[in-house]
Amino acid sequence: MKIFTEAVCKSLTKKGEELCGDNVEIVRPHDSVIVVMADGLGSGVKANILSTLTTRIASTMIKNRASIEEVVKTLIQTLPVCRVRKLAYSTFTILKVENNGNAQLFEFDNPDVIFIRDGRIKDIPKQTIKIEERLIRVARLKLRPGDKLYMLSDGVVHAGVGGVLNLGWQWENVASYLEKWEKKDRHVSEIVNQLVKVCNYMYNNKPGDDTTVVGIQIKEPEYLTLFTGPPEDKNKDKEVVKRLMESKGKRVVCGGTAANIVAREMGKEIKTNFDLINPQVPPTGEIEGIDLVTEGVLTLSKCVEILRKFQSSDIASINFFSTIRDKGDGASRLLDLLLNHSTHLHFLVGRAVNPAHQNPNFPRDLTIKLKVVKELINLLKQTGKKVDVEFY
Amino acid sequence: MVEITVCVGSSCHLKGAHDVIKQFQKLIPEYQLEDKVELKAGFCLGKCTEAVTVKVGEEYFTSLTPDDVQQVLEAVKKGAFKEEK
Numbered sequence: 001m002k003i004f005t006e007a008v009c010k011s012l013t014k015k016g017e018e019l020c021g022d023n024v025e026i027v028r029p030h031d032s033v034i035v036v037m038a039d040g041l042g043s044g045v046k047a048n049i050l051s052t053l054t055t056r057i058a059s060t061m062i063k064n065r066a067s068i069e070e071v072v073k074t075l076i077q078t079l080p081v082c083r084v085r086k087l088a089y090s091t092f093t094i095l096k097v098e099n100n101g102n103a104q105l106f107e108f109d110n111p112d113v114i115f116i117r118d119g120r121i122k123d124i125p126k127q128t129i130k131i132e133e134r135l136i137r138v139a140r141l142k143l144r145p146g147d148k149l150y151m152l153s154d155g156v157v158h159a160g161v162g163g164v165l166n167l168g169w170q171w172e173n174v175a176s177y178l179e180k181w182e183k184k185d186r187h188v189s190e191i192v193n194q195l196v197k198v199c200n201y202m203y204n205n206k207p208g209d210d211t212t213v214v215g216i217q218i219k220e221p222e223y224l225t226l227f228t229g230p231p232e233d234k235n236k237d238k239e240v241v242k243r244l245m246e247s248k249g250k251r252v253v254c255g256g257t258a259a260n261i262v263a264r265e266m267g268k269e270i271k272t273n274f275d276l277i278n279p280q281v282p283p284t285g286e287i288e289g290i291d292l293v294t295e296g297v298l299t300l301s302k303c304v305e306i307l308r309k310f311q312s313s314d315i316a317s318i319n320f321f322s323t324i325r326d327k328g329d330g331a332s333r334l335l336d337l338l339l340n341h342s343t344h345l346h347f348l349v350g351r352a353v354n355p356a357h358q359n360p361n362f363p364r365d366l367t368i369k370l371k372v373v374k375e376l377i378n379l380l381k382q383t384g385k386k387v388d389v390e391f392y
Numbered sequence: 393m394v395e396i397t398v399c400v401g402s403s404c405h406l407k408g409a410h411d412v413i414k415q416f417q418k419l420i421p422e423y424q425l426e427d428k429v430e431l432k433a434g435f436c437l438g439k440c441t442e443a444v445t446v447k448v449g450e451e452y453f454t455s456l457t458p459d460d461v462q463q464v465l466e467a468v469k470k471g472a473f474k475e476e477k
Contacts, residue, residue: 255402255436256399256400256401256402256435256436257401257435257436257438259435259436260435260436260438270434270435272400272432272433272434272435273433274413274433279410282400282401282402282405282409283400283433285435293435295400295401295402295405295435296401296402297402298402298405298406
């Protein structure tokens with residue numbers, strides 16, 4: 001069975017430091033996902049350089065099918081030696097998940113990955129191998145939809161050390177906390193946000209160590225194609241609509257003119273809804289064969305605004321993804337489709353400029369619709385989606 | 393039936409299309425035009441620079457505010473617009 005892997009990450013930086021000493025790299029070659037998390041020795045700039053080098057080298061090498069031995073050897077030879085500690089050191093956790101569910105896990109000195117299946121913590125049987133005097137834990141897994149995995153840096157396991165908790169939060173407690181919040185339709189980024197938020201509480205908002213959580217969620221692939229904005233060249237209208245209608249999965253149209261183009265090309269009527277559920281979001285419409293029709297730039301900006309709010313963990317609710325389901329306004333319905341009902345997103349973005357949006361009396365956001373679309377795509381990628389864009 | 397379509401595209405929405413709709417919904421019963429008028433919302437009527445746009449029968453009205461609704465309905469009542477069957 002084909003699967004899709006969503007991966008999200010979030011970090012706290014040690015108090016007083018500008019840079020985080022943990023680093024995460026997520027790469028997506030066509031047949032797999034590679035997630036690498038590294039925790040560099042020390043903190044601040046030095047640690048950041050060590051961990052960034054580690055994630056970059058490891059992800060690139062694994063992507064090019066290097067063996068773990070080669071990766072470790074390269075890391076040892078490349079990492080700069082710390083002048084104080086006379087050591088070149090960074091921990092790492094590497095997970096490679098192929099699109100058929102086969103996964104490989106390599107851990108070096110990081111807390112064990114937490115694996116949750118069917119709502120329960122599950123042990124990962126591991127072998128320990130020795131490469132260049134370093135002990136690496138190795139595991140092979142067969143993952144299936146519904147599985148969730150969490151990589152933690154030691155800042156999570158030690159959260160609260162010397163403050164609220166003598167020994168820190170500890171792995172077992174973190175694991176059972178994750179188990180407690182596990183729910184079938186809860187998105188992994190909600191749990192990652194929640195976990196990082198709690199770590200910050202335990203540190204009393206002054207993290208004593210760089211703290212990172214990576215959440216990985218296995219899903220069945222779901223496809224969605226979104227068409228927004230009229231094409232710059234009117235002769236392309238037909239082509240765009242054809243692309244939209246031939247796509248597999250769900251179809252969404254954002255924008256009045258875009259909706260008119262689709263309706264015209266398909267010879268269908270648009271039914272526009274009256275009711276304004278949220279005064280900030282224009283009404284939605286309906287075209288037969290399209291899953292959702294919304295207004296364009298205002299709805300998209302609202303989506304960006306809501307997602308941004310969610311990303312800033314302090315105010316985000318752990319039920320964010322499920323509450324969005326019930327709201328019913330255009331932006332929430334669009335976000336529900338994008339977040340809860342799709343993994344592979346394809347954007348068809350027309351570049352024509354609406355003269356009305358250049359009017360100086362209009363909010364500046366409108367003149368920069370392309371910017372809004374790009375920002376939305378960026379935010380969606382951060383929630384673990386695979387996004388492709390095509391401009392017309 | 394005279395069809396009245398109020399644009400709810402981006403520009404018209406920002407310029408208060410919903411207030412215009414509400415005004416129509418309020419005044420149509422007052423003018424006892426429920427059987428003569430069909431109120432609809434439309435996606436982008438293509439006159440974004442002159443929002444709010446309202447299409448009555450085959451005629452377009454631009455830069456409409458809730459205060460203008462009364463005038464439109466009075467004209468409808470007098471039969472100024474072609475009725476569709």
